[in-house]
Amino acid sequence: MDEYEPFAAIYDDWASHMTEDVPFYVELAREAEGPVVELAVGNGRVAIPVALETGRKIVGIDRSPSMLAQARENADAAGVDLELREEDMREFVLDEPAALIYCPFRALLHLPTWADKRLVFERAAEALKPGGRFVWESFVFNPHRAAESDGEWAVQAGVRHRIDHVPADNRIDITLESGASVSLWWVTRSEWEGLIDVAGLEVEALYGDFERTPFDEKSGEFVWVARKP
Numbered sequence: 371m372d373e374y375e376p377f378a379a380i381y382d383d384w385a386s387h388m389t390e391d392v393p394f395y396v397e398l399a400r401e402a403e404g405p406v407v408e409l410a411v412g413n414g415r416v417a418i419p420v421a422l423e424t425g426r427k428i429v430g431i432d433r434s435p436s437m438l439a440q441a442r443e444n445a446d447a448a449g450v451d452l453e454l455r456e457e458d459m460r461e462f463v464l465d466e467p468a469a470l471i472y473c474p475f476r477a478l479l480h481l482p483t484w485a486d487k488r489l490v491f492e493r494a495a496e497a498l499k500p501g502g503r504f505v506w507e508s509f510v511f512n513p514h515r516a517a518e519s520d521g522e523w524a525v526q527a528g529v530r531h532r533i534d535h536v537p538a539d540n541r542i543d544i545t546l547e548s549g550a551s552v553s554l555w556w557v558t559r560s561e562w563e564g565l566i567d568v569a570g571l572e573v574e575a576l577y578g579d580f581e582r583t584p585f586d587e588k589s590g591e592f593v594w595v596a597r598k599p
Contacts, residue, residue, distance in 0.1 A: 376550030378436035381413050383527040391474055391507065392416055394580040394593070396423045404469030404499055405429060409459040409490070410477030413440035414452060421450045429453045431462050460489040467499035473506040479554040482541075484561060491569035498598040504571060507580075507593045511556040516542075562594060571596040 377384065392415075399406050399420050408417045411430030418441075421428045430452050432438050438454050445452045455462070459473070460481070471494045481487050494504040520535045534543045545551040566573055574597040575582070578589030585592070 372434050372436050373550075373552065374434040375436040376546060376548055377552060378413065378434065378440055380529050380546070381415075381437070381440070384529050385412075385415055385475065386527045388415075388475060390580045392419050394582075395472055395474060395505075396420050398470055398472065398503065398505060398595075399424045399426055399428075402426075402469035402503070404502065405464070405466055407431065407462075407464065407468045407471045407497070409462070409471065409473040409494075410475070410480070411441055411452075411454065412437045412475070412477075414444045414448075414450075416474045417441070417452055418445055418448050418450050421445075421452060422448060427451055427453060429455065429464070429468075431455050431457050431459055433458045460486060460493065462493055462497070464497045467502065468497050469499055469502045471498060471502070471504050476508045476554070478506050479508050479557065480552065482553070482555050484565070487557070487565055488568060491565045491571070495569040495571055495598055500598055502598050503574065504596045504598070505594065507591055508557060508562075509554075510590050510592060511558070512590065559592070562592060566594075566596050570599070572599055573597075 395416055406426050407429045409431050411417050411432045417428045417430045430441060433456065435456060438456055441452060441454055478487060478490065498504060516535050519533045523530060523532045530547050532545045540556045542554045543551050575595040576585040577583055577593040578585040579591055580593060
């Protein structure tokens with residue numbers, strides 16, 4: 371079953387507020403000397419402008435057939451050649467080492483356990499060429515905002531949804547009016563650092579936003595750049 375199918379139908383509206391990440395990934399792709407891969411490519415929201423701006427062919431990996439179908443349509447409409455693969459990012463294998471692997475829009479938070487995330491990091495480390503980068507971003511957990519939103523209905527870009535926090539599982543459930551839902555699992559800074567370390571990667575940078583502001587105690591976002599030695 372494709373659990374993301376109900377979200378694919380409203381994804382353009384759902385993600386319409388997220389635009390500041392695209393220039394960040396475009397710049398990274400321009401710097402990459404070799405293949406570029408996007409994990410959790412979704413409907414191509416990031417991969418298509420990256421391909422348009424850089425002229426690079428982007429390999430897009432996602433496990434949702436619905437999202438990939440949209441990505442193909444959107445790429446054709448934009449005149450972009452994406453290499454789209456229906457694969458789980460915990461198991462992906464590349465034909466040649468990549469210079470850049472990135473995972474935008476907090477998609478790693480959809481993996482429920484540390485072990486699941488470790489598989490992705492190990493696959494990324496294996497798939498990168500020496501000096502290649504693995505880049506991703508995620509929320510910084512804010513208990514104050516969690517308390518305010520827990521059990522409440524909200525509207526984001528016209529999409530009505532409810533947010534429920536499950537502290538015992540470090541989880542947030544996002545439920546649409548239709549009843550369809552997806553979950554995210556919070557990750558702390560030390561957990562991210564542990565994943566980087568166990569995969570044999572090194573931290574190149576940690577930013578608090580896509581403007582490359584240094585991460586500090588007021589940051590609400592992790593933007594990580596790791597490098598394969």
